Amino acid sequence: MHLIVAEKNISAHRIAQILAGGTRVIEKKDAGVSTYSFGDTITVGLRGHVVEVDFEPGYENWRSEKYTPRSLIDAKTIKVPTEKRIVSLVQKLARHADRVTIATDFDTEGELIGKEAYELVRAVNKNVKIDRARFSAITAQEIGSAFANTTDLDFALAAAGEARQSIDLMWGASLTRFISLAAKRGGNNILSVGRVQSPTLSMIVDREKEIEKFVPEKYWQLGLLTEKAGEQIEARHTNGRFKDQKAAELARDRTKEPLVVTEVREGTKQDRSPSPFDTTTYIVAAARLGFSAANAMRIAEELYMNGYISYPRTDNTVYPASLDLNGVLATIRNSPFTKDVDWIISHRRAEPTRGKKSSTDHPPIYPTGVATREGIGDDAFRIYELVLRRFLATLAPDALWKTLKVNFEAGGETYTVTGGLLLEPGWHAVYPFSEAKETILPAFVTGEKLPIRKVNLEEKETLPPARYTQSKLIQRMEELGLGTKSTRHEVIARLVSRKYIEGNPLRPTLVGRVVTEALEQNADTITKPEMTQTIESHMQQIKESKRTRDDVIAESRSMLHKAFDQLEANEQVIGNDIRDRTAEELNLGRCPACGGTLAIKHMRGSTQFIGCSRYPECTFNIGLPVTQWGWAVRTDDICDKHHLHFVRLVRKGARPWDIGCPLCHHISSNAESLTEIPSMDEALLEKARSKHIYTVAEIARSEPDALAKSLDLPLEKAGKLKSEAGIVLEKLRRRSECRKFLRNHLIPRKGRSYAKIMEALGQSGVTDLASLAHATPATLQQAGIGETEARDLLTEARLTHNSQLLKGTGIPAVSLKKYLEAGVSGPEDFVSTGAEKLATLTGMSTGTINRHLALVCEYLHRPVPLAVPKAKLAKGRKELLSVKGLAATTADKLIGAGVISGDLLLAADTKKLAASTGIDEEKLRGYQALMKKKKENAIIRI
DNA sequence: GCAAGGTC
Numbered sequence: 001m002h003l004i005v006a007e008k009n010i011s012a013h014r015i016a017q018i019l020a021g022g023t024r025v026i027e028k029k030d031a032g033v034s035t036y037s038f039g040d041t042i043t044v045g046l047r048g049h050v051v052e053v054d055f056e057p058g059y060e061n062w063r064s065e066k067y068t069p070r071s072l073i074d075a076k077t078i079k080v081p082t083e084k085r086i087v088s089l090v091q092k093l094a095r096h097a098d099r100v101t102i103a104t105d106f107d108t109e110g111e112l113i114g115k116e117a118y119e120l121v122r123a124v125n126k127n128v129k130i131d132r133a134r135f136s137a138i139t140a141q142e143i144g145s146a147f148a149n150t151t152d153l154d155f156a157l158a159a160a161g162e163a164r165q166s167i168d169l170m171w172g173a174s175l176t177r178f179i180s181l182a183a184k185r186g187g188n189n190i191l192s193v194g195r196v197q198s199p200t201l202s203m204i205v206d207r208e209k210e211i212e213k214f215v216p217e218k219y220w221q222l223g224l225l226t227e228k229a230g231e232q233i234e235a236r237h238t239n240g241r242f243k244d245q246k247a248a249e250l251a252r253d254r255t256k257e258p259l260v261v262t263e264v265r266e267g268t269k270q271d272r273s274p275s276p277f278d279t280t281t282y283i284v285a286a287a288r289l290g291f292s293a294a295n296a297m298r299i300a301e302e303l304y305m306n307g308y309i310s311y312p313r314t315d316n317t318v319y320p321a322s323l324d325l326n327g328v329l330a331t332i333r334n335s336p337f338t339k340d341v342d343w344i345i346s347h348r349r350a351e352p353t354r355g356k357k358s359s360t361d362h363p364p365i366y367p368t369g370v371a372t373r374e375g376i377g378d379d380a381f382r383i384y385e386l387v388l389r390r391f392l393a394t395l396a397p398d399a400l401w402k403t404l405k406v407n408f409e410a411g412g413e414t415y416t417v418t419g420g421l422l423l424e425p426g427w428h429a430v431y432p433f434s435e436a437k438e439t440i441l442p443a444f445v446t447g448e449k450l451p452i453r454k455v456n457l458e459e460k461e462t463l464p465p466a467r468y469t470q471s472k473l474i475q476r477m478e479e480l481g482l483g484t485k486s487t488r489h490e491v492i493a494r495l496v497s498r499k500y501i502e503g504n505p506l507r508p509t510l511v512g513r514v515v516t517e518a519l520e521q522n523a524d525t526i527t528k529p530e531m532t533q534t535i536e537s538h539m540q541q542i543k544e545s546k547r548t549r550d551d552v553i554a555e556s557r558s559m560l561h562k563a564f565d566q567l568e569a570n571e572q573v574i575g576n577d578i579r580d581r582t583a584e585e586l587n588l589g590r591c592p593a594c595g596g597t598l599a600i601k602h603m604r605g606s607t608q609f610i611g612c613s614r615y616p617e618c619t620f621n622i623g624l625p626v627t628q629w630g631w632a633v634r635t636d637d638i639c640d641k642h643h644l645h646f647v648r649l650v651r652k653g654a655r656p657w658d659i660g661c662p663l664c665h666h667i668s669s670n671a672e673s674l675t676e677i678p679s680m681d682e683a684l685l686e687k688a689r690s691k692h693i694y695t696v697a698e699i700a701r702s703e704p705d706a707l708a709k710s711l712d713l714p715l716e717k718a719g720k721l722k723s724e725a726g727i728v729l730e731k732l733r734r735r736s737e738c739r740k741f742l743r744n745h746l747i748p749r750k751g752r753s754y755a756k757i758m759e760a761l762g763q764s765g766v767t768d769l770a771s772l773a774h775a776t777p778a779t780l781q782q783a784g785i786g787e788t789e790a791r792d793l794l795t796e797a798r799l800t801h802n803s804q805l806l807k808g809t810g811i812p813a814v815s816l817k818k819y820l821e822a823g824v825s826g827p828e829d830f831v832s833t834g835a836e837k838l839a840t841l842t843g844m845s846t847g848t849i850n851r852h853l854a855l856v857c858e859y860l861h862r863p864v865p866l867a868v869p870k871a872k873l874a875k876g877r878k879e880l881l882s883v884k885g886l887a888a889t890t891a892d893k894l895i896g897a898g899v900i901s902g903d904l905l906l907a908a909d910t911k912k913l914a915a916s917t918g919i920d921e922e923k924l925r926g927y928q929a930l931m932k933k934k935k936e937n938a939i940i941r942i
Numbered sequence: 943g944c945a946a947g948g949t950c
Contacts, residue, residue: 190943196946
């Protein structure tokens with residue numbers, strides 16, 4: 001069997017179809033992975049890398065004393081399968097193969113992916129012949145010749161890729177851990193560092209700094225308005241920008257009629273057709289249509305998967321010779337753009353345009369199928385049209401412009417105006433996405449005199465450099481060699497998710513800026529694009545076998561060690577600096593109570609709140625929802641009234657929740673509960689707020705004399721207020737417990753909210769778990785709860801309520817659980833069940849149960865029942881001993897567990913009883929059977 | 943929990 005391993009499923013499918021010729025290709029799925037077979041050949045697609053490099057086991061703990069961040073530099077690495085199903089399928093097939101062909105993409109990473117497949121195959125089949133097919137496009141011609149002329153895998157090329165992997169991992173992981181630990185950040189807040197992301201972030205930070213330090217300069221622009229043949233024409237002074245206001249004003253004042261035409265220069269200009277799309281130029285063009293980089297890539301991938309366009313991840317801007325351009329034109333003639341295709345067929349240029357970069361892995365992006373707007377939707381269709389029209393444009397003739405430049409003179413000052421006329425639209429006829437703006441001028445003759453309608457002197461200011469848009473940044477990354485066609489847009493998304501950058505155009509956050517500066521000062525290699533360029537040149541040397549992979553990695557290791565010498569020496573300083581400076585980003589403004597600084601605090605776990613910098617002296621705080629509702633951040637907006645930054649909760653995949661001014665929010669959300677305090681009136685409420693008392697809890701917790709002082713109340717009234725607040729607080733606690741219970745036991749459904757249900761229940765007097773437990777199903781149904789749901793909810797509520805009551809008696813949790821499992825529903829039930837029965841049901845000793853019984857009785861204000869009378873005990877023992885084979889020691893064990901009569905033996909759960917007495921369960925069941933017979937006989941005898 | 947690179 002001949003096994004062919006491709007880089008991705010779609011390639012495996014198409015290669016099979018091409019190689020099969022006329023024969024039918026059979027697709028089979030094994031654990032979700034497709035294979036394609038014909039004759040004796042079977043193809044399978046990988047999913048890019050199916051294994052990943054990682055450190056050998058032992059380095060998992062970031063805070064390990066022994067395995068420090070630095071130790072990662074020299075840590076051994078291993079390859080871990082990440083696509084287990086694909087790995088096992090490839091190996092399963094490889095066992096029975098007598099030839100394996102690696103048909104991964106034709107580039108460095110493809111060679112490495114091929115080597116990974118090679119190693120998987122070799123691990124299960126030592127002797128099979130493994131060869132390599134190389135092709136630049138999956139066309140019949142390329143595939144045919146690639147498989148007719150297979151070669152060996154290029155291990156040097158793959159080793160170059162491995163060197164990159166190792167270097168990226170050791171620099172990235174060790175520095176990420178070091179910086180994160182130094183700044184005491186973990187979980188969602190780690191500070192990541194990497195060869196590509198750090199220089200990219202640095203560019204954004206640098207641009208922001210340029211903008212900040214930019215000092216605008218004034219300049220003056222001079223222009224005039226003239227008229228010819230009823231048309232107004234604007235001419236610019238040939239000086240362009242005047243730096244000097246006086247000179248500009250002088251030139252303005254000298255500009256006097258007549259305006260004389262001194263020169264008319266006509267010419268033509270060639271406007272070259274654009275080159276084929278690679279990923280970057282495609283993203284830039286899509287950005288002009290309003291698509292973000294990530295969206296543009298997502299849609300392109302979708303179109304590719306459905307056969308409408310070629311592979312969208314490519315660096316190539318030159319069509320390979322093997323690409324059948326006529327075939328493509330014939331295909332897209334059937335698209336909704338027939339007219340444009342026909343125009344190209346009749347006006348086609350001799351050779352298609354070509355860009356500066358050509359590579360071997362994939363052709364430029366071009367249309368491969370026919371799509372309709374109805375079939376694929378608006379956005380996808382716009383992208384399809386863009387790709388199709390770009391393809392047409394690369395085959396279209398150049399455009400030709402007629403240019404006109406007219407020079408004027410007035411009072412010794414020179415002016416000029418230019419015009420352009422599209423003589424031959426060429427590619428513009430089929431590619432409307434880059435505007436061809438014509439400026440049509442009337443005819444002028446040298447020496448002609450014209451009127452001056454107006455002279456304009458405008459004062460302007462130079463502008464700071466613009467922030468990067470995503471597509472501009474991607475272009476810049478490509479120029480610097482940062483990232484690849486497949487990863488650049490992902491790198492930007494990663495920086496956003498690390499909270500290093502934000503907005504569109506992109507701005508650095510304070511964290512992004514501080515981390516960049518820390519790295520620049522202590523490990524600047526990682527912040528410079530040169531690191532990538534060095535790695536690339538080293539990779540080139542490995543490819544040419546001038547250096548080995550290990551040699552290159554070793555050099556990188558020693559560089560990283562040097563960086564760590566400095567980093568470790570300054571760890572404290574770096575950590576404190578990052579912490580101090582990023583704290584600013586959480587500050588909201590002055591504490592209303594004491595004038596300290598209010599800041600968002602994130603605790604371990606999911607708690608977050610707003611607290612004061614003078615804690616514990618100042619305990620002012622504002623609660624925030626737990627992080628499940630979103631991570632609290634401050635925004636740039638500031639409250640007019642309280643002068644605090646607004647707060648927003650941000651959550652992945654959800655719209656942000658804008659809380660606004662935290663104090664306004666705090667006041668309004670507590671207003672209602674404060675008015676529930678009986679002696680609270682408007683005036684008192686105002687007074688409380690002016691003293692920064694906003695919640696019931698604060699009143700309930702204050703000392704009466706302090707309260708009296710701050711609210712100007714007599715001590716007695718303050719005491720009353722406090723105790724009323726305590727009652728309201730308890731009511732609120734119960735209400736929120738009830739709400740939580742409803743939320744946990746009622747499935748969310750459209751059109752009903754828990755708040756609404758709570759309100760309806762409240763009107764029927766149900767405000768807490770206790771009243772809920774005593775409610776009727778009808779009450780619940782009135783609140784909009786379905787019949788069966790109401791019944792289930794009541795059962796649950798009673799259970800929960802009773803177990804709460806039982807817990808209130810002081811029974812420890814472990815025993816409580818056993819009672820509840822045995823079906824004890826509450827304190828009353830506990831007492832009426834009786835100790836003996838409880839012992840048999842739970843397997844606990846009667847001694848313990850009697851102690852608990854005393855607790856429950858005390859709780860119910862009831863006398864504790866006496867222990868079992870001796871006579872009763874003796875009678876029961878005798879009854880137990882009457883069972884054949886039940887020895888005295890066994891009977892005592894049973895009595896110890898509360899089984900003090902034949903009836904209780906019959907009622908006992910043998911499993912629990914066996915566990916508590918140590919008597920074999922089988923035996924217990926035997927005793928039960930005998931006892932049962934005895935009892936039945938007794939009945940008959942009567 | 944870490945990188946960057948494939949692919950979905």
